[in-house]
Amino acid sequence: MKPWQLIAPNLVLSAPIYAITPQLMTDHGLSGLILDVDNTLIGDDEADVSEDIRLWVELMRSKYPIWLASNNFSDRRIQKVAESLNLPYRSRAGKPSRRVVRQVFEAMELPAAQVAMVGDRLFTDTIVGNRLGLFTILVQPPFEELILKPSVASIFKARSSFLRNWEIWIARKSGVKI
Numbered sequence: 164m165k166p167w168q169l170i171a172p173n174l175v176l177s178a179p180i181y182a183i184t185p186q187l188m189t190d191h192g193l194s195g196l197i198l199d200v201d202n203t204l205i206g207d208d209e210a211d212v213s214e215d216i217r218l219w220v221e222l223m224r225s226k227y228p229i230w231l232a233s234n235n236f237s238d239r240r241i242q243k244v245a246e247s248l249n250l251p252y253r254s255r256a257g258k259p260s261r262r263v264v265r266q267v268f269e270a271m272e273l274p275a276a277q278v279a280m281v282g283d284r285l286f287t288d289t290i291v292g293n294r295l296g297l298f299t300i301l302v303q304p305p306f307e308e309l310i311l312k313p314s315v316a317s318i319f320k321a322r323s324s325f326l327r328n329w330e331i332w333i334a335r336k337s338g339v340k341i
């Protein structure tokens with residue numbers, strides 16, 4: 164595998180995570196989901212999961228196993244999100260290191276190609292998924308659509324997207340179609 168292929172997601176969604184539907188899962192032969200938390204399920208400065216995300220999790224959990232795998236060092240924060248959604252989780256996952264995500268993937272007892280690693284970041288979520296042979300999906304942060312609304316909060320959120328956008332710029336320069 165060439166280095167730039169590690170930062171090429173199998174699927175790029177120009178929408179937040181709730182664009183992943185049962186139909187999309189079927190279309191790509193997927194049976195399980197490993198989800199990043201910060202800026203994938205919840206803004207990294209937000210404490211509570213939105214109703215949209217909660218409803219999406221309810222729908223998807225009834226059909227597929229779902230785990231959370233976060234790099235956040237605050238176990239308390241990720242535990243709170245996981246408990247509010249009633250999902251198993253790992254914090255301090257160290258993505259793009261494979262160790263923790265591999266443990267999660269093995270706990271799901273599914274073939275790698277049937278498990279999607281979903282996240283907002285190329286250099287952590289996409290790389291770890293590709294290294295393990297999972298199906299990688301890049302999603303928009305759930306607050307991205309709010310950026311059109313001029314408020315101080317939205318400006319701070321835009322700033323927190325800086326690294327993400329920089330990674331996407333690098334990927335495009337490397338020839339990745341995003």
Ligand SMILES: [Mg+2]
Pocket residue numbers: 199200201202203282283284
């Ligand atoms: Mg994230």
